[in-house]
Amino acid sequence: MEYDYVIVGAGSAGCVLANRLSADSGVSVALVEAGGQDDKLEIRMPAGFSKLFKTDYDWNYSTAKQAELSGRELYWPRGRVIGGSSSLNAQMWVRGHRRDYDQWGIPGWTYDDVLPYFTRAEHRVGSNQGGVYGTSGPQVISELRSPNVTTAAFLQACQELGYQRLPELNGASNEGYSPTPVTQNRGRRWSAADAYLRPALKRPNLTVITGATVDRVVFDGTRAIGIEHGGGAQVRARREVILSAGAIGSPYLLMRSGVGAADELRDAGVEIVHELPEVGKNLQDHLSSGVFVECRQPVTLVKAESIVQLFRYLVLRSGMLTTNVGEAVAFIRTSQEEPAPDIELIYAPGPFIDHGLTPPTGHGLTVGVILLQPESRGRVGLNGRDVVIDPAYLSKEADVKRMVAGLKAAKQVFATKAMKQWAGPPMAPYSNPESDEELAQWVRDRAETLYHPVGTCRMGTDADSVVDPSLKVRGVEGLRVVDVSIMPTLNRGHTHAPAIMIGEKASDLIAKGGVA
Template sequence: MEFDYVIVGAGSAGCVLAARLSEHAATTVALIEAGGSDRKLEVRMPAAFSKLFGTSYDWNYTTAPQAELGGRGIYWPRGRMLGGSSSMNAMMWLRGTPLDYDQWDVPGWSYDEVEPYFRRAEHRVGSNTGGVYGTSGPIHISELRTQNEATGAFLRACAELGMTRLDELNGAATEGFGPTPVTQDRGHRWSCADAYLRPAMARGNLTVLTAAQAHRVVVEDGRAVAVDYGSGERVVARKEVIVCAGAIGSPQLLMLSGIGDPDVLARNDIPVVRESPEVGANLMDHLATGAYFRCPKPITMSGAESVPNLLSYLVGRKGILTSNVAEAVAFIRTSEAEPAPDVELIFAPAVFVDHGRTPPAGHGLTVAAVLLQPESRGRVTLDGREPVIDPGYLSAPADLRRLVDGLKACLDVGATEALRPYVSGTIEPYTDPKTDDEMAQWVRDRAETLYHPVGTCRMGADDASVVDPELRVRGVEGLRVVDASVMPTLNRGHTHAPVVMIAERAADLIWQH
């Protein structure tokens, strides 16, 4: 099979590019996805996303043991289906701050330059104070249809603590709090497969191959010409191969194709096609800690899957099962020296333990603290053909200090008058650490990923970067990487929105050539 463009990975970025490139009728596009269909109730039902964890819809990764987290290997879910992680995330649309993009210091990628691409993607329904959002894009963004009453109390608690209520969390100023904007359409998840891919699949010039795991990008005479996948199949790219396999899959595929650190390739008996030592390096992720509070009112998501709640969802797309779990957020600075928020507080009207896989000990609430700008860096390498993921959590001491300060902020929220009717002490598994040392140990023992790995195919204007400012892999013609792996640093938000933005801009960059 031959196509003009071959895209590897039908996650957020791959869906955007498949749709945008196939808008041109004379252009042929192939999209290769290792997983399968996203047609499943647990994908559609917002509150059910954790039911997908550890299933065939999940890559089900585990990191290398983390020395600073008590030697624990950390579970990393990643979507393995059409829509990728946009089909199993918490649907939070949070761009971050303008500083996040300006600090990349890459030509063409300042916030003023990328902001139009956010707007191109966005279809804001409901409030749009100040015209922050786009209103005619493919991705539906709205408020939750049914907000938990405890979430309203959390918002009042933030105001009680002197935080600023933000009309829009995606505006120029993000220090403050508000309800979470979600990628939903009338109570259903609205993934990139819904927004971009499904409409495009009716076009005759787009071919989508599922259950088709890519094994290698074929490079001949310095140019990417094909992708080997499945059980010996090959698809040829007349113009470009575009790798959209995410912060783990993209460096993995480049290394399997002979593009990477020569030492890593040599250890795995892979012939060197192009030396690029930074492939797999610069790995960052948002690490989260938090506190759990017992709720004396039976209003939380414990037991949410009752028959009445299920009927409310199935019949009217309303009720507790439309919740994205992380219903409200606050962005705070733990020090006046910080140029922008360095910790995000997330409120859930549930005891969200073990990624939602462990039943709670009763009705409870979670206030989590997320480290937004980690100084720690890790790496993705190979063991044979499999990725080895070492995020290097807390290898920079400042990261632990900020998370302890974030945990204190969670406790301050739980102690407010606004939350008093909804909090009666803490609940298992929280251990009530009191001193800084005890809090640091709680972080080491229980901190988990917030599912935002980036950086492993870093974009930059310098020769050491994996991809250039137009996302072209240095030293290999006809090959680009377009996904979270190209982000030089993490944004002070969530990664779904910037990945869509990157893909929207990449489509323009491709057409310029």
Template structure:
């Protein structure tokens, strides 16, 4: 099998590449995905994503023990299915703010450069702000069809506390509060596969190979010439191999292919193709803690999966099962010294504990507190030939300080008059810590990932970066990385939107249009 382009990973960026590159009938494209088809009801139904965790649709990663997180190993779900993590995320379309991209200081990737690619992707429904959003792209972005009554109370609480109401969340500044725009089409999840891959699926020059785990990239000298998967099958690439396997999969695959820190590769018994020490370094993730309270009224998402709600969803595409769980957000600065928001509050009209894997004992409410710009850095490496994920959470004390300040603000939200009809006493496992020391202990004992790893194939102009501004792997030919792993720093938002943007911009770079 031989194609012009071979793409590894049918996730947020990989589906974009498959569509845009195969739009040229003169080239042939292969897309290889480790997982299977995305036809499960829990993928289509927005509230069903937690049912996909720790199943065959999930890579089901576990981090190394985190010394600053009470020695815990943390669960990291990542999508192993057509659509990748866009088929099992919370559908929040949150670009971040303009400063996020300007601070990368990479030519061609400033906010003004990337904004047209966000807009190219978007088909914004239910908004008159076409000065902010694209309106004819393939990716539906809409309002929630059936937001919970407590979500309106959260938004009123933000107003009561003096926060800024955002007319649209995805403008140049996102400081303030807003309902969450979601990647849904008439109450149904709209993944990258829905937006990009399915419309291209019948093209004769696009081949999609599923249930195929890639073992390594194949090289002829310093040039990538194809990939090997399934224990020996070979797919050749006449022009380029494009890694879109995500912030864990892309660096891990580079290392398994002999590209990385030479000493680490040799220790793992992997022949060195190219010594590139930065591969796997610079790992960043959004760490989230939260405040949980009982709800005085039985109006939350607890028992949302009743037969009545399921029928309402299946027949009308409305009701509680259209929720994305994180129904509203607020982006805040914890001090006047912060140049932009450093904390995000995510409101969930239910007790979202342990990734939703722990069944709720009653009706409750959650305000999650997300550290947007962590100073701590981790890595993806090798443990023998297995992957090692060490996010290095809370290695920098400033990260603890910001999360503690955010938790104090979350507690203020529940103390407002707007929340008084709903917010009750603390709900287990939350034990109502008060002092800074107790709040820091709560973060260390119960903090979790918000599912946004980036940075492990960092883009830059310096020789220590993994990829250059055109996403070409330094020192090699015919090989690029196109996913969130190339982001030098995290955005003050969520990572599905920039991953799609990266796919859109990369397609133009590959075709010579940018």
């Protein structure tokens, strides 16, 4: 089994690469995925994503105990299926802010450099004021078909609080509030597999291998020549091996293959191919807290699982089951000293508690609070063959202060006239903390991931970076990393859109650069 390109991981970036590289009929491409097919109803049904958590479609990771989060181990879902996390996510298409890409300081990766790759990917259906979105790409982006009645009240509350209404969320600045653009096509999830992989499957030069958990990259000296899976089976690469396994999988595979910090590799019993100490470092994630209140009227997503709603979805592709849960957002600065938004407020017209795994006890409303630019840095490491995930949440005091300020802003939303008709008293487990100390403790006791890990194969121009600006792994040949692990810092948005952009840009880099 030998191909020109072997791509590891059929997630957002991997699906893009499989499509774009196989468009050249003169090359052969293999896409290797640990999971199986994305044919489950809950993948297609937008509101069903939490039903996929802790199933065979999920890597079901847990972090190390977090000292600043009351010693808790946090659950981290990641997609283990065709489409990767784009088959499990909340379908929010949020590029971020111009500053996010300019602050990287990397030639070829400024906002103006990457913008054409966002628009090349996008197929905007519906509003497109100012031509912000692309309209001819494969990734369908639409408005929600059946937004909840309380979502309009949230948007009115944002106006009441003096926030700016955004004509389109994904312009150069995202400071303000907006309904959420979603990766849906006629009320159905439109994953990276739908957008990119399925249209390419008919090509004879593209092979998709599922159910194949990759154990390591195979090297000849310091040149990557393929991958090994299933305890010994190999897939060889004539030109390049491309890791698109995400912010956990890509550094893990580099380390398991002998590329990483020498001491850590020796401790794990891995033979060193090339010492690259920064592999797995620089881990960042969006930490999420929130305010929960009871809803005064029985109109929330608690009713989504009724027979009526199932009929509406299956027959009309409308109703509550088309929701992405996070129906509207506001990106705000908690102080004038912030150069751009530091907190995101996500509105859910239902009680989204414990990743949706805890059944609601009644009708409730949620304003989530997301720390957009964490100063804390963690790591992905090895413990023998096992992966260690330590995001080191709140290890920087500035992160705590911003989260507290964000919770205060969320409380203000529910105190507005616009929300008076809907927002009732606090809903368990939320206890309505008031002081800064109480709010900080609420974060420590209950905060969770927003599913956006990045940074563990940091791109840079410096010798310490894991990949260079063409995404080649430093010190070895024939190996690149193409996924959000290459992002030096998090975006003030969500990570699915940048993952697609990175895949689009990488496909050009590979086509123009030939052999890595």
